[in-house]
Amino acid sequence: MKLIETEKAVGMVLCHDLTEIIPGVRKGAAFKKGHIVTEEDIPHLLDMGKRHLYVWDLGDGYVHENDAAARMARAVCGANISGGAPSEGKINLKADCDGILKIDRAAVYDLCRDPEICLATIRPDRLIRKGKQVAGTRVIPLAVKEETVQRFEEICAAHAPVMEIVPLKPAKIGIVTTGSEIQSGRIKDSFGDVLRAKAAECGAEVIGQVFPGDEEEAIAQAIIDFIAQGATLVEVTGGMSVDPDDRTPAAIRRVAEPVSYGAPVLPGAMFMLAYAGEVPVVGLPGCVMFARRTIFDLIVPRLLAGERITREDIVAQAVGGLCEGCETCTYPACGFGG
Known part of the structure; x- marks a missing residue:
């Protein structure tokens, strides 16, 4: 920064705002900090009483x-x-x-x-x-x-x-909803509508939803069938806890190589990710059905962009992996997943 006569400041950079006051008209910066002085500016600056200026000289590298x-x-x-x-x-x-x-x-x-x-x-x-x-x-x-x-x-x-x-890739999603209580019609499925809405957020197509019950072989076959139909992601819902009737993790292991069963994210701790060749298979815990944002939102969009998620990627969710459950959800403009 240096002090220079105004007439010699052409091509140099102002180091501060220059305020102009015209009574009853305006008061404000006629020239802002960082302005490069031009020949046309000189009369205006002199009219403002600015005979000297503090400037940067851009000629010095x-x-x-x-x-x-x-x-x-x-x-x-x-x-x-x-x-x-x-x-x-x-x-x-x-x-x-x-x-x-x-x-x-x-x-x-x-x-x-x-x-x-x-x-x-x-x-x-x-x-x-x-x-x-x-x-x-x-x-x-x-x-x-x-x-x-x-x-x-x-x-x-x-x-x-x-x-x-x-960019997200064109995706086809197959939904495998486990549970004998849903297969038999004793209770109504609540996962399908949620997952269709989330697929729409990502521009993905749901190609079908099936209800194979609780048997490992039937769940595994449903996954295989969707992959044969061209699914680029298979979402398996329900049966992800440690109850004796929860067979989903074992069924996924029959047809896909596990990356992670369990995640340092709340809600979403019982999440599972595996790969059947290049096709990701996710086991989704019950929280995805009722919580506004979960592990699903941190991982599945990345899968739909073609990213190959590793165990280290899952571990990296730990810091910021606790959803604060705000009354008004602002995700993703928040710390969840940070």
Whole structure:
């Protein structure tokens, strides 16, 4: 920052807002911090009594905050994320389509170790709608050295993509609802409507629902049948606890390789994930039927985007895995799954 005569400030960056007062008309910033002074500005500045200005001189290897933000946005945005025009040095990054937000946390931490860099994101690994802001970036001062921006670009190139939106794939879901009490008609199924609504949220098609009762062989065969029909995900409901009549986990193990039975998430502790080849099979606990948001919402949309979920992915849900049961649910704009 330096003090300079106003007539000599063309091409330089203002270090603070310049307020103009016209009695009875307006009072406000005629020129904002970060403005690049032009020849046309000089008469106006002199009329305001500004004979000297505090400025950054961009000729000394510095990059203006707007230009820095634009370069940083281009560097950090992966597939299906884009930035708008800079506003007061900041650029908002938004989703170009529906999908799952993926972020390389290590890369973001590395970028933000520079005290002149700001890159703030929302929580990743969740379903994002087109147009949603997912991040914002800027530099802290009005101008930064060229090497600061270059370092940002180099880190992004080494970790590319730092962030991206993975679109949901066209999905076909088969629902296997266990329980002799439902098969016999003693009680009405309540899972089907819930799962159809959740499928609609993700743009997926439910190709059918069957009621094989409690026998392991019948449940396993129902899973096999849906896969043969082209299901890309099979959801098995009920029978997920440790009661002697609950045979769902054993039935799933007959036809699929388990990844996890149990999850550090409440509600959703009795969740099961397995793979029959490339097709995920999920065992859904009863909470999915009555709780507004559960383990289902943290994991199933990621499966529908084609992500191969591991045991470590399940373990990673532990911090933030407790739903607070707010009276007014704001998910996903909350800490659940953080």
